[in-house]
Amino acid sequence: MAELLEEIDVTEEDSQKDKFLTFSLGKEFYGVEIIYVTEIIGIQPITEVPELPVYIKGIINLRGKIIPVMDVRLRFKKEANDYNDRTCIIVIDVKEISIGLIVDAVSDVLDISSQDIVPPPDVNVNSHNRFIKGIGKVGNDVKLLLDCEKLISDDDAQSLTNI
Amino acid sequence: MSDISKEPMLEMYKFETTQLLEQLEQILIRSEKSNCYSPEAINEVFRIMHTIKGSSAMMIFNGISTLAHSIEDLFYYLREFKPSDVDYEKLTDLVLNCADFMKDELGKIENGVEPDGNPEELVNLIKVFLSGIKQKDNKSIDSKELTREKSANPSDEDKQKYYISYNLNNSSKPHYKATIFFEDGCEMENIRAFSIIHALNDIADEIHSEPSDIIENENSAEIIKREGIKIYFSSDSEYDIIFKLLNDAIFLKKLELDELKDIEEMQNVKQKKTIDLDDKPIIPESSRLHEKEHTNKSFQQNIISVNLQKLDKLMDLVGELVISEAMVTSNPDLKGLNLDNFNKAANQLKKITGELQDIVMSIRMVPLSATFQKMNRIVRDMCKKLNKDVELEIIGEETEVDKNIIENISDPLMHLIRNAIDHGIETVEERTLKGKNPKGKVTLEAKNEGGEVIILVKDDGKGLNKEKILKKAIDNGLVQDNGKEISDREIFSMIFLPGFSTKESVTEFSGRGVGMDVVSNNIEKVGGVVNVDSVTDAGTTMTIKIPLTLAIIDGMNIRVGDSTFTIPIISIKESFRIKEDELITDPDGNEMIMVRGDCYPILRIHKKFNISDSIHNIHEGITIMVESEMNTVCLFADELLGEQQVVVKALPQYIKKVKGITGCTLLGEGTISLILDIAGLVKSNYK
Numbered sequence: 001m002a003e004l005l006e007e008i009d010v011t012e013e014d015s016q017k018d019k020f021l022t023f024s025l026g027k028e029f030y031g032v033e034i035i036y037v038t039e040i041i042g043i044q045p046i047t048e049v050p051e052l053p054v055y056i057k058g059i060i061n062l063r064g065k066i067i068p069v070m071d072v073r074l075r076f077k078k079e080a081n082d083y084n085d086r087t088c089i090i091v092i093d094v095k096e097i098s099i100g101l102i103v104d105a106v107s108d109v110l111d112i113s114s115q116d117i118v119p120p121p122d123v124n125v126n127s128h129n130r131f132i133k134g135i136g137k138v139g140n141d142v143k144l145l146l147d148c149e150k151l152i153s154d155d156d157a158q159s160l161t162n163i
Numbered sequence: 164m165s166d167i168s169k170e171p172m173l174e175m176y177k178f179e180t181t182q183l184l185e186q187l188e189q190i191l192i193r194s195e196k197s198n199c200y201s202p203e204a205i206n207e208v209f210r211i212m213h214t215i216k217g218s219s220a221m222m223i224f225n226g227i228s229t230l231a232h233s234i235e236d237l238f239y240y241l242r243e244f245k246p247s248d249v250d251y252e253k254l255t256d257l258v259l260n261c262a263d264f265m266k267d268e269l270g271k272i273e274n275g276v277e278p279d280g281n282p283e284e285l286v287n288l289i290k291v292f293l294s295g296i297k298q299k300d301n302k303s304i305d306s307k308e309l310t311r312e313k314s315a316n317p318s319d320e321d322k323q324k325y326y327i328s329y330n331l332n333n334s335s336k337p338h339y340k341a342t343i344f345f346e347d348g349c350e351m352e353n354i355r356a357f358s359i360i361h362a363l364n365d366i367a368d369e370i371h372s373e374p375s376d377i378i379e380n381e382n383s384a385e386i387i388k389r390e391g392i393k394i395y396f397s398s399d400s401e402y403d404i405i406f407k408l409l410n411d412a413i414f415l416k417k418l419e420l421d422e423l424k425d426i427e428e429m430q431n432v433k434q435k436k437t438i439d440l441d442d443k444p445i446i447p448e449s450s451r452l453h454e455k456e457h458t459n460k461s462f463q464q465n466i467i468s469v470n471l472q473k474l475d476k477l478m479d480l481v482g483e484l485v486i487s488e489a490m491v492t493s494n495p496d497l498k499g500l501n502l503d504n505f506n507k508a509a510n511q512l513k514k515i516t517g518e519l520q521d522i523v524m525s526i527r528m529v530p531l532s533a534t535f536q537k538m539n540r541i542v543r544d545m546c547k548k549l550n551k552d553v554e555l556e557i558i559g560e561e562t563e564v565d566k567n568i569i570e571n572i573s574d575p576l577m578h579l580i581r582n583a584i585d586h587g588i589e590t591v592e593e594r595t596l597k598g599k600n601p602k603g604k605v606t607l608e609a610k611n612e613g614g615e616v617i618i619l620v621k622d623d624g625k626g627l628n629k630e631k632i633l634k635k636a637i638d639n640g641l642v643q644d645n646g647k648e649i650s651d652r653e654i655f656s657m658i659f660l661p662g663f664s665t666k667e668s669v670t671e672f673s674g675r676g677v678g679m680d681v682v683s684n685n686i687e688k689v690g691g692v693v694n695v696d697s698v699t700d701a702g703t704t705m706t707i708k709i710p711l712t713l714a715i716i717d718g719m720n721i722r723v724g725d726s727t728f729t730i731p732i733i734s735i736k737e738s739f740r741i742k743e744d745e746l747i748t749d750p751d752g753n754e755m756i757m758v759r760g761d762c763y764p765i766l767r768i769h770k771k772f773n774i775s776d777s778i779h780n781i782h783e784g785i786t787i788m789v790e791s792e793m794n795t796v797c798l799f800a801d802e803l804l805g806e807q808q809v810v811v812k813a814l815p816q817y818i819k820k821v822k823g824i825t826g827c828t829l830l831g832e833g834t835i836s837l838i839l840d841i842a843g844l845v846k847s848n849y850k
Contacts, residue, residue: 047835048726049814050772051821059815059827061835066827068815097817152817 018113020136022143023090023103025073026081030103031110031136031143036092040106043087060100062091069100075151076131094148101151110143112136117145173272176222178468180269183211184262185533191262192539195255200241208258209238215265224272227265230282233289234261240293248299257292259540261285339367339398341409344391344417356392359409366405367398391417471566474527481516481523482810486829488516489807520808528563531609531618534573535560538580538607545584553588553603555580562609564616568709571689572618578678579620579705580605587624587703597700599623615733618707627697629654635663655695659683690825692792692842716811718828720804720836721787723768724777727836728800729809729828730789734841738787738803741765746781756786756797763788764848767799771823771844777801791845798844811838822847 020031021040041062046069048058055074059066069089074080081087081104089100117134133147187208194204212235219228241249264285268278343359356372363370373393398405406420492509535557542555564572588594588603595601606621629651636657657663661680686693691709710716710733718729739758747755747762754765765786769777778784778801787798809828814821825840 045834047827047837048774049818049821049824049837051823052818056818059818059835061829061833066812066815066829066835068817098815099817 018111020110020112020143020145021090021106022108022110023088023106025076025104026078029107029141029143030072031112031145032090032092032101032148033145034109036094036148038091038093038098041089041091041100042085043083043089043102057102060089062098062100065098067091067098067100069102070152071102072151073102073104092148094152097152099152110136110138112138112143112145120144173222176218177269177272179218180215180227180265183215184265184269185537187211187262188259188540189536191255191258192543195251195543198251200249200251200254202242205238205242209235209242212238224268224278226278226280226282227268230261230264230285233282233286234258237289237293240296246296246299249296253292257285257288261289339396339402339405340419340421341394341396341405342391342417342419343394343409345387356387359392360394363394363396363398363405363409367396370394370396474566478523478527481520484516485520485808485810488512489830490833524565525563527566529566529569530561530563531569532560534569534576535607535609537573538576541577541580542584542605545581549585550590551584551588551603552591552601553584553605556604556606558606558608559610562611562616564709568616568689571685572691572707572709575682575685575693575707576607576618576620578682580607582678583620583622583624583703583705587622587626589625593625615708615710618709620705620707621702623702626699626701626703627655627658627695628699629697632657639663652694652696655697658695659693690842694792716809716838717806718809718836718838719787719806720809720830721768721785721798721800722802722804723772723800724774726772726774727804727830727834728768729807729836729838730787730798730841731838732806734789734791736788736790736795738785740784741781741786743780743782754781758788761795763795763797765797765799766844766848768839769799789841789845791842794845794848796845796848798839809836809838 019034021034021037022029022031024030044060046058046060049056049068052058055071057069057071059068071080083102086105087102088106089102090106091098091100116137118137120132120135131146131151132144133150134145136143136145190204190207190211194200212231216228216231216235219225219231237254240246261282264280264282268280271278271280343356345356360370360372372395402420406418409418409420492513497505538557539555542553545551546553583605584603588605589597589599591601594603600623604623606619608619608621610617632654633649636654641657641660659679659682663679683693686707686709689709691707694706694708695703696706697703717732719732719735721728721730741756745756746765747757749755754767755762756765757763765781768774769779781799784799784801785803787800787803789796789798807830809830811826812828813826814824823840823844824837825843826838827835828838830836
């Protein structure tokens, strides 16, 4: 896993290297690589689309472009929270798919160098930490670093196509 | 030539060559039908091959250019010596094979593979064919020409460059000598001179120039600059016309045009020119380019080709404009204000955006003729292989459809035509036995009907075998009850199921049961439907109904709970409010309503899409009757919001396909409305 991260680091632009956007879901802090992030917007009216998994809340109109939004809380099987004015949508671009992630609050952009990232414990591969590709240490805090590609393209998402 | 400089030209080359090949096919098939090659057709083929040869050589696709060159040779012979006894069928076969070879090579280029096909075999075939004609042809042949012909190979192809025909026996025409000087400093004098000669070519014969090697020889520009260019030619046209034509040239400084009494002078030049030709081994690449450009100019004066992406972008923008216009004119801030002048201005704006939208749509509209004409080739090839005699009748090919749709119906049409000929039309013997015209007939018809285009593929063959289809369906477990309660139409529509083929053996053309699946899939993709009607021994008719365009539809917006949906106006029949006591409920809980003696099922949208906070009492909401493929369903919604033109947008890729929804659209206030898939909803309710 560490090798993989290194590989990604090399190909990234210097200015975006080792930078993570962190956000909170309840007590935990998560991070996504900044290279995936296109923008952060406040919560918007969401149009529900029938027959979708619960964690896909629907679609939003992002200046004429229509993108799906995913409630990350529901994705991690946490209980749903009402949205408030701290709730944000992080728009990420992964493999040419634009998707909005609904999170409790966005905190800040951090530098986490690769030697401060450790692979997640190998226990319980099938539980929700399959979305975590590393654990970053920042001072005394711990940030869970998300694997964006898995987040949007794992088996659940695959099953969507078969509806 | 390096790859970098090739890139932009490659696109142009592919586009142009594909078009030329299509044109070629049409000419060949038309000529074969009439069983003679008119001089125009021969000229046209010659010209096409010449262009392909030139551009292919420029792009260094030697295989294509070599082949084009030998076809050019062949047609040169046909044109110049008009041999009487030619096997036109064989000729057509041969040239069509060559066209196929070129298409294959183009396909390779498209996929980024080196076009490595070897045209050797075809070239040899052409040579054999050509010498066959020559032997048959008893006419005395100018032996000089013949030797030149025989020695022809790619390296000296420039010799054929001056095939601008010079018949020796038209000395009755008056001869002219024109001397032209260009303005100082206009540069590229040789190319300008060449374009003048080219322009002359339309009205004059026996064109010779001094210096003659204007394009090949860089120095000629210098000579022309100093001494002007002298052009000798003969022409039927009036002196004035010729003078005007020459005088129109750009950067012309001085023009002298004299009628020549003495033909000697001209002959002299001609002599010189022949020698020049033999001496010149290779033409620089650029000359071919220029030549190519010139030939093109004469074809397409008022047409420009535009990148489709740009057109799509324009389309999107106009779509956005339509939305923004609605956003402004139906802005909530304006509610309750008295705005006479504003409304006037808004109406004007509406009119203009409407016109703009129509124009943009019409740009994308393409006549079906190209797609229809392609079918000629398929019919011809299949008739030969299957030994059937079939005539293809094309009606209404000028009908126009959106470009996107055209791309999607070409394949289905091909499959339908193949099926019609392979399965439908009987062999000549069978037809004679049945007392039918031995020549089968397939009709391809297109017509506009309302907002839809209807394409019919009709054959007069044996028709579909209902029992066979039904048996197959029962065998495959597709039908219960031995199919007692199934209508003819339903039985026929089973042939569209994947893997469903009643044909015992798989032939080259059909029988795998894939084709019809492709047909229905592709047609559904563009929002169309296919219907089958068949009468035993009278033939089968396939009816394809497709919308004119996909991008903008007239929609009715409805509200269900907090959600907004859009129904295409085309599918709405009427809307009404149902009283509680008119509702009929069957034991399974299915709701129905009786309207004017017919019973229709009711589909509650809130139930279908699990919308919680909506109206449940049937008399409080509104019921909308929609129709698709002859089936009718009543949709129950909270209220109608109003009619609006909406721009159809696809759902995000990530969400993929949701049953009952075809796409989404942005409403005036920027909110999203989901477009209902009426065909899907109706279908799901009837299964």
